[in-house]
Amino acid sequence: MRSPFVLLIVLNLLTVVCDAVRLFTEKGLRDNTFFYHNGDGGHAYHFNLGTHTSIYFKCVQYEKLKCPGRAILRLEGGFRHSQAHNHLPDPDLVGERHFRANVLDQVRNARHVSFQDIIDQARRDRRYSRTVRRRMNLRRLRTPMYRARMASFPPVPLTLRELTQVLLGHPRVSQTVDGAENMYAGIYGSALIQVIPIAWILMENKTREGYRAVFALLKHLCPNLNPQRIITDWELAQQQAWQEAFPNATLQGCLWHLCRAFIKKANKLRVLRFRRHFPQVLNFIRMACVICLLPEELFDEALDVLRARARGIDFISAFILRGFFTYVERKWLGNQYRRTWMNFYRCMIRTNNSCESHNRMLRKAVGAYRPNIYAFIEAIARLEHNAHLDYVHMRDGGDARSTRRWQSVLADRYINALTRDLEDDLFYDRDETIWNFLDRASSLV
Template sequence: MDPFSSIEHSLNKCRRKSAPPLPDSAIEFDLLLKSERGSTKFSKTLDGKTFYRGNATEGGNNNLVFISENAKEILQSAEELHLTSTCSSVPTVSNLKHLLVVNAIYCDHAFPVAYAIMEKKSYASYNKIIEKIREVVPDAKPKTIISDFEAGLMIALIGNFPEAEINGCWWHFCNCILKRMSKIGLAMAARNDGNVMRVIHMCMSLPLLPAVQIEATLVEIRNYTNRLQIAETEKLDMIFAYINDQWIGKIGAVHLSVYNAPRRTNNVRRSVGLHRPNAWSFIDRLQKIENQLMDDYNKYRSNQSQSRTSKCMFLARDRVISRLIKQYEAGSSKEIDFLVYAAAVVGRNVPLPEDENVSEEEDDLSSPIDAKHVLCNTISMEVKKEEIPIKREFDEECKTEPLEDASLTEPLASIESALMLANHRRKSATAPQPASAIEFDMLLKSEQWSVKFSKTLNGNKTFYRGNVIEGRNNNLVFISENTKEILQSTQELHVNATLKTVSTVPQLKHLLVVHAICFGHAFPVAFALMEKKTYASYNKIFELLKKLLPSTKPKTIISDFEAGLLRALNCTFPDAAISGCWWHYSYCILKRMSKIGLVMAARNDANVMRVIHMCMCLPLLPAVQIEAGLVEIQNHTSLQEVAEREKLDMIFAYINDQWIGKVGAAHLSVFNAPRRTNNVGDSFNIKLRKSIVLNRPNAWMFVDRLQKIEKQSMEDYFKYMSNPSAYNRCKCTFLAADRVILKVTKQYETGTSTEIGFLMGAAAAVARNVAMPEDEHESEEEDDLCPPIVNQMLVPDVLWS
């Protein structure tokens, strides 16, 4: 007997006793992996390096991610990735039902470099996992990715790797064709009739063609079948309809095609051993696979001639397919001839299944096909044919189709991720992704893409105005011909440059948006993608705007508190009254309160709260009175029995130094302004992020969204112009507060109220709409004068319109 076999059982028993307790949930599994006992043994590789990367939580779903330090080198250099998601080999932890494996291809060999144990397969979960991978390995830039045919996975890959070519797996497509054959009872006919067999193999060979030829060639196969006079024509028509609806319509020819791909499948899985191992056996197996991975990688790197070889029959098949593709590219064979010969090659390696009972259930590509998928398919087919807005097509289909699925009574967002994929294929499947701002500018001006992306959606009028270069900084400007009328007639502009939603083009990190106010409504009229926010860049952009629209003469401009932006606006529009945003100022006061630990005192002492609200109301005074108003507040505070006097003095010093001294009272004051904030820009940013769905959309998806915003802006403008009384109304609480502010302002102007009386009256109005933040640890870092929007509950969107 083998000496090891005689003691193996005892050794395994001892190992199980030394392992941590088995987790009952994903959260407990995560905690045990991070614990002192579990982290040393199971969160590291066998050579002691980091392996477990934490729980990438999305909503209520947990995703445990494993990427070793050793695998980072492979991921950084890999030009091809294969992703597959399986539910057969996962640990016995409750709710952890799926395993996502990322394989990197090197020397024709697949190396598993990342794993994620998932609770649910959704777009949001995949996106979180891939973001985690990009966080660990930011330099990963694959050129080709092969994945399963899952809409959520594909959208996540498109969003995170916009420059990669993303294809589905040919093997999965062929397997689904065979499965469908079996379900409709066509397998026996294929065994007995060589023509039926050939047609099936031709259908399976469709992905070998270029994407643009797949749909037309399916029609040719149907015509070819009719000429053969095959008995099972009706069942073959069901196969054709299945391919057209499920694959070309739903998945899309772009992701189906493997034409000239270096590899055509992602069948490179590596088993983790047991079907349903316990948590620690599973991790132990992953550690051993990772250890073997590095051994193999170092072996192949030292001797690349040892590249993995396929079976002889697969190599022979591949040589024939390559030869057929060359003949097809040379024009010596047509699509149907190519498929006839390719089918003969494919047929040698494909065993036919047995017939099953006919089932009305659709083949499962990622999840059961329900009414939602039918609706997605219908809308996808329509929006690919012509430039139909997805929302409009969704509304029309909901009117005509009986929607039994209750989830479809929800808004468009319930199926938007699937439709996003269809819309992305329609508009940008063949558009190359720019690697820089200069390349982006050249593509927008090129003959091939200018018609589609440099024009507006209604009327093909000019939208893209070119690259305004300042030094080494590029600024891509979009102003449509349609919005000229709005800009020329407006007397008020709102300018916001703190928006976070930008495209994935490197260095283009900022989005400047100009809104024009008409009929009490904000219309986005100009956009600029910027590399750096500097005075010179802002000045160049506004000079272009003035050059295009010399008659634009706003009386009022509200902008962020950026020195460069304010200076550029002063130079370009010297006659306009330029002020900052009251909301941003108030937000910074609350932020400073939180940093110095004054929030709790404000909650417990009404006098402290009143002083803070009076400080927030300083911009309501005329500019020349703001500094004196601050002194009045300080004097008023010294007469009151106020706790935390030292911290209040810190607030006073902060306002005096940062705002009155640095920003200036002239830009801080919103006295008698028609509007007191530029929060339309922040609302616009939130809507833009929700409408794009992806965190970092690619260049063409981003421009596509700007085109739609421009079109909607003009439709709204004409609607409000025909009915000005239809403009947006503020909430009752904001209107009531505004009436109080207007009342105390009139009293102040007539001399019946002093500065301190005015501030106390305004503070009472503000107090009803301002929620206090939580205290933070004090930081020496200065408050950002252009802070990101975080919690709208801190300072509402404001009583101040």
């Protein structure tokens, strides 16, 4: 086998001879590799072997297409093709390799720029032919771009404990986009009346003990944190851990997740399959979803009203809904925790949709269902940077967030009007007033 020293001499000599015979040297796909061409749009070659008088080349498609194409470079200056190829020359090969190299350089240098943005910027460069820009798309370059970016990171940790050691030992991994702060174990909030994400926490399981550890860390990082209201989905372990950590805060569930749970249960009970022949079944499910908009002392009475009206309207519908009404009564109204946390009477904020929105932003930024941990941290860094810029803009009097949709504003006003009517008419005809409230409010679900 030829020694590295001899190979280095041959390659250096090859460079000198290439300059003499107008043979162009280009960087290959891998580090410290090269390919050669004579600049006429013909075939390109890799170095094969060298002797004292000649240097031999093989086609760059030797492995992919099993091409037998060969060329010889005589040291006195002659270059010729010595064996025919099994494919036509690609005049855009050099342009594609240049395009790929430039994109990978951008990936390594611009850590917080998405792959699609880098590709879009490169495809606007008119130095490349239209054919090159058409061929070099994200589908073709995603894998080498991913490898180029991941090459600058430590090995992927297998557990959260290993990840902690990586973040402690390599602060650059979790630094912010501007490099001024480190995101690991840091909380940055806003006192303005806006919603800005302040923390993402990785957990191995969703147990009560796990949430206790999370909130203990949260209180350690923010010793003066004193939330007035906490809105979560209906995960009991999380809700109880919140209540223990912040006993003075008002805990509240999410209306959207409540409606989703009701619909999911109705589907599991096979109630929804009758909605075509008995459309009032779906109406009663919707009315059950808005019981939570009533005062808590009216919850049981409202469910009794729905049962009575179902029997009065259609006995078959009442029979179909009996299991669903029992579920609402036992699992929600009869649960002391859920009953309190599902009370949305006169609540300005009834969902945690802002959290769901930020989770959706995170999924979009990550771009994969199960991402590499360092790609995940990079996505968080981009979101943290945007959140910080929004905070500074709002602190200076600007409005960085989009306005609420008109449907949401109209729904709030409609619920407020229904609540006023309920309070005014409740003492005249109690059952009829509750029924009217549920019937009219159900249109919002």
